Amino acid sequence: MIAVISGGMDSAALLWGLKEGGIPFLCTRQLEAVSFYYGQRHRTELNYASDQCFYLGVEHTIVDISDVGRHLSGSALTDPSVPVPHGHYEDESMKQTVVPNRNAIMLNIAAGIALARGHYAIAAAVHSGDHAIYPDCRPAFMDALQETIRIAMDRPAFNVLAPFVGISKTDIVRDYGSRVNYSLTWSCYEGGEQHCGECGTCVERIEAFADSNTEDPTDYQ
Amino acid sequence: MIAVISGGMDSAALLWGLKEGGIPFLCTRQLEAVSFYYGQRHRTELNYASDQCFYLGVEHTIVDISDVGRHLSGSALTDPSVPVPHGHYEDESMKQTVVPNRNAIMLNIAAGIALARGHYAIAAAVHSGDHAIYPDCRPAFMDALQETIRIAMDRPAFNVLAPFVGISKTDIVRDYGSRVNYSLTWSCYEGGEQHCGECGTCVERIEAFADSNTEDPTDYQ
Numbered sequence: 001m002i003a004v005i006s007g008g009m010d011s012a013a014l015l016w017g018l019k020e021g022g023i024p025f026l027c028t029r030q031l032e033a034v035s036f037y038y039g040q041r042h043r044t045e046l047n048y049a050s051d052q053c054f055y056l057g058v059e060h061t062i063v064d065i066s067d068v069g070r071h072l073s074g075s076a077l078t079d080p081s082v083p084v085p086h087g088h089y090e091d092e093s094m095k096q097t098v099v100p101n102r103n104a105i106m107l108n109i110a111a112g113i114a115l116a117r118g119h120y121a122i123a124a125a126v127h128s129g130d131h132a133i134y135p136d137c138r139p140a141f142m143d144a145l146q147e148t149i150r151i152a153m154d155r156p157a158f159n160v161l162a163p164f165v166g167i168s169k170t171d172i173v174r175d176y177g178s179r180v181n182y183s184l185t186w187s188c189y190e191g192g193e194q195h196c197g198e199c200g201t202c203v204e205r206i207e208a209f210a211d212s213n214t215e216d217p218t219d220y221q
Numbered sequence: 222m223i224a225v226i227s228g229g230m231d232s233a234a235l236l237w238g239l240k241e242g243g244i245p246f247l248c249t250r251q252l253e254a255v256s257f258y259y260g261q262r263h264r265t266e267l268n269y270a271s272d273q274c275f276y277l278g279v280e281h282t283i284v285d286i287s288d289v290g291r292h293l294s295g296s297a298l299t300d301p302s303v304p305v306p307h308g309h310y311e312d313e314s315m316k317q318t319v320v321p322n323r324n325a326i327m328l329n330i331a332a333g334i335a336l337a338r339g340h341y342a343i344a345a346a347v348h349s350g351d352h353a354i355y356p357d358c359r360p361a362f363m364d365a366l367q368e369t370i371r372i373a374m375d376r377p378a379f380n381v382l383a384p385f386v387g388i389s390k391t392d393i394v395r396d397y398g399s400r401v402n403y404s405l406t407w408s409c410y411e412g413g414e415q416h417c418g419e420c421g422t423c424v425e426r427i428e429a430f431a432d433s434n435t436e437d438p439t440d441y442q
Contacts, residue, residue: 064288071284071334101333104373108329112322113292135375144369151365152325154356 001121001161002114003033004106005052007045009205010125010164012052012185013176017163018123019056020179032059034113036106038099039069042191052184063109072100103136104145107160111149114158121159129169129204139165169204170211177214194221222342222382223335224254225327226273228266230426231346231385233273233406234397238384239344240277241400253280255334257327259320260290263412273405284330293321324357325366328381332370335379342380350390350425360386390425391432398435415442 003018005011018031035049046062053060103124110122130137139162146160164172173182187201188194195202197220209216224239226232239252256270267283274281324345331343351358360383367381385393394403408422409415416423418441430437 061292063292065286067285068330068333071282071330072337099333100336101329101370101373104329104369105326105333108322108325109289109292112289112320112326115321116293136373138372141369141372144365144372148325148362148365148369149322151359151362152322152357 007049014125039066045186048186123161127164169208173208174212183217228270235346260287266407269407344382348385390429394429395433404438
């Protein structure tokens, strides 16, 4: 199994669940993690991804697809000329954070690496809160992707797993919050020393801890 | 429209057809070409792809995904420790040239670039001779990929075109041979100054010209 992780909260819960058996029916003894440098404004989240993997004893591979990101310009996540939008995640302004076809690209690469290394599944931490603005986080996408990968690699039993696709970020924190080490996660789109507390993902982070009555270990600016 | 091209014969026919209207129903005034450096043993084919684009007046982008290729090791096309197999394309030995999930990765990146640049279609030059050893060249794959991309980018009208998927390499040369500039194409897996004439793709190249009674402009070693 290869878990695709970003260094954020949802990936951390996914990784913990797969490693420690915290997600029903999804426990694997052969777990690796893969992250992508696609030209993000900063590499902070990748450092946190590595820290979380080291903490859980999971091998971590970072794949550099920054030249791809360079050609997918126009997103606030990769294009320095587009400001990071502040506010709530469902807002229209957050569409500026869409990187065209990002999940399909990253998950297909992960599937190729999985096959090359003898794995028969990949897992992603997409959740219901992503659906509004990111079409490549919806259940229909994950199903279509699995079918395409099975055909592409002639592996009818290959699985694309998205255990959180039907639940919210708050649900994930409520279910896993007491056991996941959230101090080793990074959400902020800005590249500061601390979480800014104002960008879309910071707002989501704050709300997920508050709404689930879970202690937030984060130092905000 | 973005044509994904390799620098080989089939891509050249695709590009010519899309540019000059030689493929029924597939003519576009907004044509670009994208190629990938995925860690091939040599970049010769990419130089030929650029030459072909310059010849036809099509803008050409080369995307560097060599770090992806590094992790998809074990193929004779990317791994220097695996010898290039000689012989016929349908042979068992040619499976050593499979790069796991390569087409899904490249076509999904092309789709993302298409969206970023305002295009609504991508095209690939896969043909029936590829089906035996490359599952990601079959019609079922192209259909599944189109569906996944439409969902991923929320573009129900996005098209993944594979006009040659039902015909052979020989058929392509027979139909387009007199008009495509095949002297600006490269097939050989080896990295020599001339085509080796012995590796799988060289054998295919020689046969396609011979079987279609078309003059072969290639100098073989």
